[in-house]
Amino acid sequence: MDIFLQQVINGLVQGSIYALVALGYTMVYGIIELVNFAHGEVVMVGALVSLSVIERLAARGYSGWTVIVIGLLLAVPACIALGLGIERVAYRPLRKAPRLAPLISAIGVSIALQQLAALIWGRNYLHYPDILPKTQYAIGGAVISEVQVVILIAAAVLMAGLWILVQRTRLGRAMRASAQNPAVAGLMGVDVNRIIATTFAVGSGLAAVAGALVGAYYNVGNHTMGFLLGLKAFTAAVLGGIGSLGGAMLGGLLLGVIENLGAGYMGKLTDGAVGSNYSDVFAFLMLVLVLVLRPSGLLGERGIEKV
Amino acid sequence: MTPLLRALGVGKRFGGLAALSEVRFDIPEGSIYGLIGPNGAGKTTLFNLLTGIYTPDEGHFEFGGAPLPGKPHDVCARGIARTFQNIRLFGSMTALENVMVGRHVRTRAGLFGAIFHPAGERDEEAAIRARALELLDFVGIAHRADQVSRQLSYGDQRRLEIARALATEPRLLALDEPAAGMNATETATLGTLLQKIRATGVTVLLIEHDVKLVMGMCDRVAVLEYGRLIAEGPPEQVQRDPRVIEAYLGAETTA
Numbered sequence: 001m002d003i004f005l006q007q008v009i010n011g012l013v014q015g016s017i018y019a020l021v022a023l024g025y026t027m028v029y030g031i032i033e034l035v036n037f038a039h040g041e042v043v044m045v046g047a048l049v050s051l052s053v054i055e056r057l058a059a060r061g062y063s064g065w066t067v068i069v070i071g072l073l074l075a076v077p078a079c080i081a082l083g084l085g086i087e088r089v090a091y092r093p094l095r096k097a098p099r100l101a102p103l104i105s106a107i108g109v110s111i112a113l114q115q116l117a118a119l120i121w122g123r124n125y126l127h128y129p130d131i132l133p134k135t136q137y138a139i140g141g142a143v144i145s146e147v148q149v150v151i152l153i154a155a156a157v158l159m160a161g162l163w164i165l166v167q168r169t170r171l172g173r174a175m176r177a178s179a180q181n182p183a184v185a186g187l188m189g190v191d192v193n194r195i196i197a198t199t200f201a202v203g204s205g206l207a208a209v210a211g212a213l214v215g216a217y218y219n220v221g222n223h224t225m226g227f228l229l230g231l232k233a234f235t236a237a238v239l240g241g242i243g244s245l246g247g248a249m250l251g252g253l254l255l256g257v258i259e260n261l262g263a264g265y266m267g268k269l270t271d272g273a274v275g276s277n278y279s280d281v282f283a284f285l286m287l288v289l290v291l292v293l294r295p296s297g298l299l300g301e302r303g304i305e306k307v
Numbered sequence: 308m309t310p311l312l313r314a315l316g317v318g319k320r321f322g323g324l325a326a327l328s329e330v331r332f333d334i335p336e337g338s339i340y341g342l343i344g345p346n347g348a349g350k351t352t353l354f355n356l357l358t359g360i361y362t363p364d365e366g367h368f369e370f371g372g373a374p375l376p377g378k379p380h381d382v383c384a385r386g387i388a389r390t391f392q393n394i395r396l397f398g399s400m401t402a403l404e405n406v407m408v409g410r411h412v413r414t415r416a417g418l419f420g421a422i423f424h425p426a427g428e429r430d431e432e433a434a435i436r437a438r439a440l441e442l443l444d445f446v447g448i449a450h451r452a453d454q455v456s457r458q459l460s461y462g463d464q465r466r467l468e469i470a471r472a473l474a475t476e477p478r479l480l481a482l483d484e485p486a487a488g489m490n491a492t493e494t495a496t497l498g499t500l501l502q503k504i505r506a507t508g509v510t511v512l513l514i515e516h517d518v519k520l521v522m523g524m525c526d527r528v529a530v531l532e533y534g535r536l537i538a539e540g541p542p543e544q545v546q547r548d549p550r551v552i553e554a555y556l557g558a559e560t561t562a
Contacts, residue, residue: 189383189412
């Protein structure tokens, strides 16, 4: 088996999930310069809501991708509502406060959501029912599963859609204008508060999809799953250049690949002293390196297709 | 004729300093109205009050017979658009896109339409683009449509700001020192452009440092000094007003 190719495939799959989450961080940062630390928890809620739906359908004997899609049909609106609620309650009242205030507020929301999820779904790891096909395809010495193919396609479609939304529509233009200069955008007739809310809605919708996909991929979820995933996705956003859409996509994919290559070769390189369970180290090693060598991120030139 | 805009005893304080107090004037619909005064007289503060960036501490504005709403985008929706003393374009967007942002307030497409993109939304987008191109042509920079706005020449950036403001379909166009930094030729072209704008039925409010430009072009002029209105009327009359000569024009001729 071709380990290199296999790790690249696994990395791209994991990376496209990071990218979907990273887009939420980067869009919000681009427009209000806030690191929305509660974003990982939105992903978690998306995963657990879809899990609840999927469990109930699976118990009635349904299976296959339709079940996941039905789970998404509930998880996406739930997360959009959650994202809008967080923005309205925790961030908007602090719009003119010192920058530390909304950051603390974000951490508070994050803890509150984790505890709320623990009350609803319990503190144990929840396992996804076995409903998805286990088909695998061989490509050049490596294998790719049907689940992985679906994740790659879904992420690619969503990212292309977001790109078109931002670059080619009236709403996207207003988002870019508000990101560049909210005061002037307001004077030109753009309701900036509304644009900010829409940005949260779009980011939260992507987070819901990412949550459902990540649950289906690893077959497991619980109330703390958003923390590490959120942190990794944030790392990806910084890696690509926070505020840049293309940067979030590139950073996510790159982080996934680096992490998986690291995990794949770590044992061999250190002669078994350090195993693949150290793969998380790579994510944060990357973050430190980027912050030292290129603080603005890979694509983080000022003003680049910022949202 | 009924005035389009009325300032009714407008005042604003910053801390203990009265930046503006008791400002009253009427701007007739269809006129070019000048607002002059030395640096720090409160001209830009007045613009910021008018466009909803600040709230007046006293008095209020009446626009088209009704009090002005508070939020900048609501003021814009009511029909007041402005440009800025120091140019504030969306620098990394193209000239065309800048003007298209101005169409935002007169169009509707939202997230739902954008995602499902039915034909209606595409038509609207095409209409926005067509109108934005028309406006670029109107101000004379249609050939720069696809250039990133921060790469445009200074004079073109000023015209682009005017096109963007016109895209919001204002009844009142407020220009904050549009001739600042322009040479004589550019200023003359600007004068022609302002006449063209007025001819389309838009009322123009002009803050200007260049007294000659104001006196030559405006139907009426108001003079601010230390936050107070010291004279108001047709240019010939204001020019002869001893207080104005002392406060502003006089200072310039003796300089």
